[in-house]
Amino acid sequence: MIEAVTRYFREANANCHGEFVTSQRTDEIISAARQAVADMLGAAYADEIAFGPNMTTLNFALSRAIGRALAPGDEIVITDLDHEANRSPWQALEEKGVVVRSVRVNIPECTLDYDDLERAITDRTKVVALGYASNAVGTINDVRRASALAHSVGALCVVDAVHYAPHGVIDVRDIECDFLLCSAYKFFGPHIGIMYGRRDVFGRLVTYKVRPQNPAAPYKIETGTLNHEGIAGVIEALEFIASLGDAAEGVEGHNDGAKTARGLQAHPEGASERSERRSRILAGLRAIELHERPLFSRLMDGLASIRKVTVYGLPAQAERTPTVSFTIEGRRPLDVARFLGQRGIFVWHGDFYATTLIERLGLAKAGGVVRVGMAPYNTMEEVERLLEAVEEFARH
Secondary structure (H helix, E strand, O other), X not given: OHXXXXXXXXXXXXXXXXXXXXXXXXXXXXXXXXXXHHHHHOOOOHHHXXXXXXXXXXXXXXXXXXXXXXXXXXXXXXXXXXXXXXXXXXXHHHHHOOEEEEEOEEOOOOEEOHHHHHHHOOOOEEEXXXXXXXXXXXXXXXXXXXXXXXXXXXXXXXXXXXXXXXXXXXXXXXXXXXXXXXXXXXXXXXXXXXXXXXXXXXXXXXXXXXXXXXXXXXXXXXXXXXXXXXHHHHHHHHHHHHHHHHHHOOOOXXXXXXOOOOOOOOOHHHHHHOOHHHHHHHXXXXXXXXXXXXXXXXXXXXXXXXXXXXEEOXXXXXXXXXXXXXXXXXOOHHXXXXXXXXXXOOOEEEOOOOHHHHHHOXXXXXXXXXXXXXXXXXXXXXXXXXXXXXXXXXXX
């Protein structure tokens, strides 16, 4: 990925649509990146993929565009489980009289209350916005169910897949969402935002843009000059994921059809139509899951066995990503993270912009939680070192 970014500066590094070679190379890179991301997300068309500075900025642009057609009294449904990037952009529309309803979270499980979701959706609902998975506690939401509920009243479904993307297979046609957003840096790419928009819905969207900007999708939401070098890096980040699948071929369990990666079950009748790259990305995500699962199980079991440690969310075997949050009785999360950081163990502390969930857990005033996540490069030795350090800190 790093080489792709630097190669862009050496060999292209020009704006789009020029009649000279470096500009033409830029056009080719952007086109190739749209197709690569479409393959990753299971999108039908490359022109359903837009790029932007980050997910939050893209979502604000999306919410403002959708908001242009909303009237006072129209309703939007969000959830208490979500990152603020998929809450605040919709709440901002309250200034024009839109009613925003937030679906409750079951505590202590940290799962969505689906009965409350059904109650929140009415014939005035225009958008249902929710996360694919919680970046704080790893809960995976039933986004397909949410999408079906939204469509039953003629509403749009917007999915925040930032946290889910590096851990599970996404198939936008299977979950039938209208828009889905993620960030390349979460799956080992550059800091760049990505938005999928279903072609017919994206085509009707009236965005805020400068007058000469192309009014067609996906260009209509890509304001200004894009991060071309970052877009070049996205292609290679996806190639890295695919390479993990290539390396895992023949490894025990990798091709076990009974143990598919999260989301791999999606419309299997269409599997033959998927591109070779999508098949390789699916295999890579399967390899990631097989690597992360035993590490995460040990992490969860180990944390739960340490006196004074409270672990939040579902058990390791549940439908969740390998990300866990915990607290130590009587100790600030900041102090825990600092102690671990000084020992070369990198964890986050706070609320990670899952602000409402941390408030619902009653942990905001105490400084939130400590968050640990697994990745393909982690080892069991690192997990054991983390557990030893947490136990040491909890004793003192």
